[in-house]
Amino acid sequence: MKDIPVLKSFDTVEYALGLMDDFKLKHLPLLNENTYQCLLSEKDLLAIPSSSITIGEPVMFAPSVREDSHLHEALAIITRYGLSLLPVVSTEGIYSGAITRDKLIEALSELCNAEAEGSIIVLEMMPQDYVLSDIARLVESNNAHVINLLSHTDKDTGKLLISIKIDLEDASPVIRSFERFNYTVLYHFMEKGMVDDVLQQRMDELLHYMNM
Structure with missing residues (x-):
């Protein structure tokens, strides 16, 4: 899905939390230009002392799947880490979109x-x-x-x-x-x-x- 919003290092914590609330998500990808950096969680953002400061470039885990990955791999990663979405990247690490948990369930239903x-x-x-x-x-x-x-x-x-x-x-x-x-x-x-x-x-x- 390409309509999922992304975050940049200059975005504020307040802005990021607002996006998560609007899209009913607990995670959003952080990009540097078009390159996927990491996945930020609501929990991570709430731990930052002030909501008015910028996100910066935190070094965190960056789960993802490739564009040619099977649904089973996406399901395994989303389940293992309790994610609300999973970024999809190219072999060069370029962000191409994300698959949400709900869309994954729909895809699995079709597969079944x-x-x-x-x-x-x-x-x-x-x-x-x-x-x-x-x-x-x-x-x-x-x-x-x-x-x-x-x-x-x-x-x-x-x-x-x-x-x-x-x-x-x-x-x-x-x-x-x-x-x-x-x-x-x-x-x-x-x-x-x-x-x-x-x-x-x-x-x-x-x-x-x-x-x-």
């Missing part, structure tokens, strides 16, 4: 085919039992296709939770196949309109986690 019709099946298994080709083969044996697959390890049990979205609204035949081959079907969603609601809930949970 959240709007596509279908059903969701959640399997539970030990990590050593996970074989993607076996899961796909059982789905395809019922004239269905895997259109999205997400995995998550339950920290309490150590088990792997596999969320599979398939292009069948009635997933009963696929569920029966999984159960016949001793897969644990933890739960499933087949009501029309339910699938997108569930994926949206998962995205909301991810957004909540990234806000912590």
Whole structure:
């Protein structure tokens, strides 16, 4: 996104905090000409004794992604540091824009085919039992296709939770196949309109986690 404001060393703390408030962001990039220098946080600015002084050129951490980076990399950095946005730079360090947390969620939703019709099946298994080709083969044996697959390890049990979205609204035949081959079907969603609601809930949970 190129409409995100940027800061310069001669901007005042008050001005920077005002921009953050206007754009509902907790972070803004600091540039020197067009070169990305660092990412300033609201917390950093509030720690400065006077809001009337200029920002200067603080030496701070400068998280970023390249223009050709995958969404997963951006998600990992935003989550790790609890960022509201992440600068995008060229290989030469030239600032080209920023991706906000909200826009990242939208992009992930599109990547996950959240709007596509279908059903969701959640399997539970030990990590050593996970074989993607076996899961796909059982789905395809019922004239269905895997259109999205997400995995998550339950920290309490150590088990792997596999969320599979398939292009069948009635997933009963696929569920029966999984159960016949001793897969644990933890739960499933087949009501029309339910699938997108569930994926949206998962995205909301991810957004909540990234806000912590």
